[in-house]
Amino acid sequence: MIDELAPLLDAAAIVTDRDMIAPWERDWRRRFHGHAPALLAPRSTDQVVAIVRAAARHRVPLVAQGGNSSMVGGATPPVDGSALLLSLRRMNAIRTLDAEAGRVVAEAGVILQTMNDAALVAGWRFPLTLGARGTATIGGLVSTNAGGTQVLRFGTMRGLVLGVEAVMADGSVHDGLPALAKDNRGYNLDQLLIGAEGTLGIVTAATLKLVPAIAARGVAWAGVADPTAALALLRRFQRAGDTVESFEILPADTLAAALAHVPDSRAPIAGHHPWHLLIEATAASAGQEAPAALLERVLAAAIADGLVADATIAASEAQATAFWTLRDSLSDAERARGPAVQHDIAVPVSAMPRFMVDAAAACDARFPGTHASGFGHLGDGNIHFHVRAPAGVDRDRWYAEDAPDITRFVHDLVTDAGGTISAEHGIGQMKAAELARLAPPGRLAALTAIKAALDPLGILNPGKLLAPNSSAA
Numbered sequence: 001m002i003d004e005l006a007p008l009l010d011a012a013a014i015v016t017d018r019d020m021i022a023p024w025e026r027d028w029r030r031r032f033h034g035h036a037p038a039l040l041a042p043r044s045t046d047q048v049v050a051i052v053r054a055a056a057r058h059r060v061p062l063v064a065q066g067g068n069s070s071m072v073g074g075a076t077p078p079v080d081g082s083a084l085l086l087s088l089r090r091m092n093a094i095r096t097l098d099a100e101a102g103r104v105v106a107e108a109g110v111i112l113q114t115m116n117d118a119a120l121v122a123g124w125r126f127p128l129t130l131g132a133r134g135t136a137t138i139g140g141l142v143s144t145n146a147g148g149t150q151v152l153r154f155g156t157m158r159g160l161v162l163g164v165e166a167v168m169a170d171g172s173v174h175d176g177l178p179a180l181a182k183d184n185r186g187y188n189l190d191q192l193l194i195g196a197e198g199t200l201g202i203v204t205a206a207t208l209k210l211v212p213a214i215a216a217r218g219v220a221w222a223g224v225a226d227p228t229a230a231l232a233l234l235r236r237f238q239r240a241g242d243t244v245e246s247f248e249i250l251p252a253d254t255l256a257a258a259l260a261h262v263p264d265s266r267a268p269i270a271g272h273h274p275w276h277l278l279i280e281a282t283a284a285s286a287g288q289e290a291p292a293a294l295l296e297r298v299l300a301a302a303i304a305d306g307l308v309a310d311a312t313i314a315a316s317e318a319q320a321t322a323f324w325t326l327r328d329s330l331s332d333a334e335r336a337r338g339p340a341v342q343h344d345i346a347v348p349v350s351a352m353p354r355f356m357v358d359a360a361a362a363c364d365a366r367f368p369g370t371h372a373s374g375f376g377h378l379g380d381g382n383i384h385f386h387v388r389a390p391a392g393v394d395r396d397r398w399y400a401e402d403a404p405d406i407t408r409f410v411h412d413l414v415t416d417a418g419g420t421i422s423a424e425h426g427i428g429q430m431k432a433a434e435l436a437r438l439a440p441p442g443r444l445a446a447l448t449a450i451k452a453a454l455d456p457l458g459i460l461n462p463g464k465l466l467a468p469n470s471s472a473a
Contacts, residue, residue, distance in 0.1 A: 001058040001084075002038055008050045012090070015039040024085055027076045028069050028132075029335065029342070031399070032429060034077035036063070039085040045165065045173065045204045051086060052202065052459075053171035061459045062086045064198040066108065066137030071331075071344065072428030074144065074197050074464050083462065088139045091204060094118055102210040103162065105177055108139025108203050115208075124210035127154040127245070131328040139203045145195030147424030149280075149327070152379035153245035156424065157194060160209050164190040166201035169455040179207040192450070197426050198461040200454045212284040218291030219280045219320035220299060222311035223273025227353035229307050230277055230378055233298075236307075237279070240298055243291060246280040248327055249356075250375035254334070258326045261333035268323055269310045277378075278327050280320075330375060330384075339389040341403045343410050347419035349381040356383060359413050363387050367406055382423040385410060411438060432467040 002014060015021060016038045026033045040062075042048045055062050061083035065075040077083045092109035099122040106115050112133040116126045130136065130148035140146075142164060147156045154160065163179035166189075176190040193201050224230050230249050237244045255276050259265050268276075281291035295313050302308040314320035334340060347355050356374045363372035369390030374383040387406050389398045411421045415438050427435050436444065451458075451466055462468075 001054050001060050004058075005040070005051060005054050009040075009047055010043065013041050013043065013047065015041060021085070024065060024068055024087070025077060027073045029071060029073075032073035032076040034063075034079050034083075035081040036077040036083060036085040037081055039087055041087045041090045043090050045091075045167065048086075048088075048091075048167045048202055048204055049171050049173060052167050052169065055084070055459050056170060056457055059457060059459065060084060061462045062202070063461050064088060064139070064143070064202050066140030066143075067111065067132065067135035069132040069136050069140070070144070070428055071342070071425040072422075072430040074426050074428030074461075075140070076429070078463060086202065088137065088202075088204070091139075092137075095205065097122055099123065102212075103179070103207055104210060105205060105207050106138045107205045108137060108142075110138045112136045112138065112141060119210050120213055123213050125213050126160070126208060127211050128157065128160060131331060138206055138208070142194055142203050142206050143196060143198050144426040145424070147377070147380070147382060149246045149248060149377060151377060151382070151424075152247055153242065154211065158191065161190065161194055161206050162209055163207035164193050164203055165205040166193050166203045168201045169457065169460050174201065177205060177207050195426070197428065197465050199451060199465050200460065202460070214282045215285055215288075216291055217280060217282040217320070218293075218295045219278070219314040219323050220295045220311055221268035221314075221323055222277040222279065222299060222302075223269050223271070223309045224275050224277060224307070225273075225309065226275060227356045227378070230275060231349070231353050233277065233302055233307055234378055236298055236302060237281075237294075240294060241289070243281045243283060243288065243294060244279060245282055246278065246377075247379045248278040248376070249378045250276050250278075250327070250330065251373050252276065253371075254330060254373055254375045255326065257333040257337055258329050261336055262325060262329050265322070265326060268326075269312050271310060273309055278323055334386055334388075337388060338391075339393065339395045339398055341387045341406050341410075343383075343385040343387075343407065343414075343421070344423050344425040345383050345385055345410070345414045345419055345421055346381045346423035347383070347414060347417045349379065351417050351419075352378060352381050352383065355413075355417055355419075356385075359385065359410065362413065363406065363410065366409055367402070370406070380423075381419070407434065408437075427465045429463050432463065432465060435465070436467045 021039050063077045064086045088108040091107040093107045095105040097104045145157050163176035166174045299311045360372040372387045374385040376383045
């Protein structure tokens with residue numbers, strides 16, 4: 001296959017040097033490690049078409065990859081060397097940016113931060129932010145239906161993607177980039193490809209919705225007694241208007257990990273508080289209430305009522321950035337603490353306060369020596385629920401023997417609460433078996449049928465999303 005492709009691609013598009021490939025064979029969390037004989041790096045959609053057609057002829061699986069920041073091993077090749085890596089990082093052009101309509105067409109390899117910087121120059125922004133914004137690519141964000149810290153106001157990628165261009169498993173091209181407001185030609189292929197994790201087609205570009213750039217913002221940090229108080233405060237902000245776009249919650253021990261991990265950092269508020277909140281409100285025009293004024297008004301009343309123990313509003317952009325640096329460092333800080341099982345889960349927002357407390361207590365009781373805690377996006381019910389290993393355990397043995405039991409226990413709690421085992425990170429290979437175990441039969445049957453119909457040879461990202469031989473039975 002590589003020999004066949006050589007005349008069709010430029011020299012930089014075929015990488016066989018082991019030292020250059022090796023960093024892309026391991027996932028971000030270092031839980032999965034695969035092997036790929038070569039890495040293919042096309043520069044255009046036409047080159048992706050040539051690669052996919054050759055892969056179909058030779059029955060060679062392809063694992064599409066962007067920034068390799070998957071939290072679930074979704075972009076890691078199989079261990080047996082049966083697949084090639086297909087890197088979209090060289091397809092990094094912003095094809096168009098319509099400053100009148102607030103739309104941008106970006107190729108799959110465009111880095112999130114790069115695209116947002118370009119939008120800001122034109123007076124717009126792309127309202128999706130996450131810790132990996134300096135490495136995550138548009139193709140990966142589309143393929144995983146990424147969320148982040150602004151879902152409360154703007155939704156996930158599914159609500160921000162207006163159209164998708166993708167190369168399907170047979171080498172045909174789906175072109176949804178015109179992003180028609182009305183189009184009733186049957187199934188919505190754009191939406192089908194969003195969140196498909198590269199198992200149905202290779203996303204090569206997307207048309208994305210922009211929103212006006214921020215004219216002013218206010219960032220606050222607050223301490224509360226428990227998640228129930230946090231949700232009550234969120235409801236107060238929602239009744240006060242629709243300008244709050246981030247409402248993050250984290251327990252005291254998670255903040256302590258961030259403070260230990262981030263050099264020269266300090267706690268935003270003094271004293272001990274069992275739970276902490278990071279809140280951001282924005283305004284797109286000078287005519288709106290100043291975000292800092294809104295935060296001050298609502299928080300002052302909440303403190304007077306005893307709902308909030310203490311709070312502070314960032315006095316400068318530098319201080320606001322420092323607050324967000326603590327939040328953005330949480331995944332790295334938790335990883336630095338040692339072995340842990342991470343769960344990206346969601347429950348109904350109304351059930352989230354009790355779940356965060358009760359599920360942690362249940363895990364600690366069921367698995368002595370572990371410590372469970374959750375942080376995340378209170379407004380959309382998304383919890384990053386981590387269970388840390390007991391001190392001194394053998395990392396590999398614990399992951400192999402204990403972690404699977406913990407994950408099944410947590411996922412059963414989530415399912416019983418009417419939630420989902422994957423809120424924003426996807427299924428990848430980490431959760432494929434759990435999806436097969438817990439998904440309703442009708443859902444699993446539909447997923448399996450769609451995969452079989454659109455990728456009958458099974459060459460697109462094998463082993464991800466759907467476990468091998470999974471079925472409704």
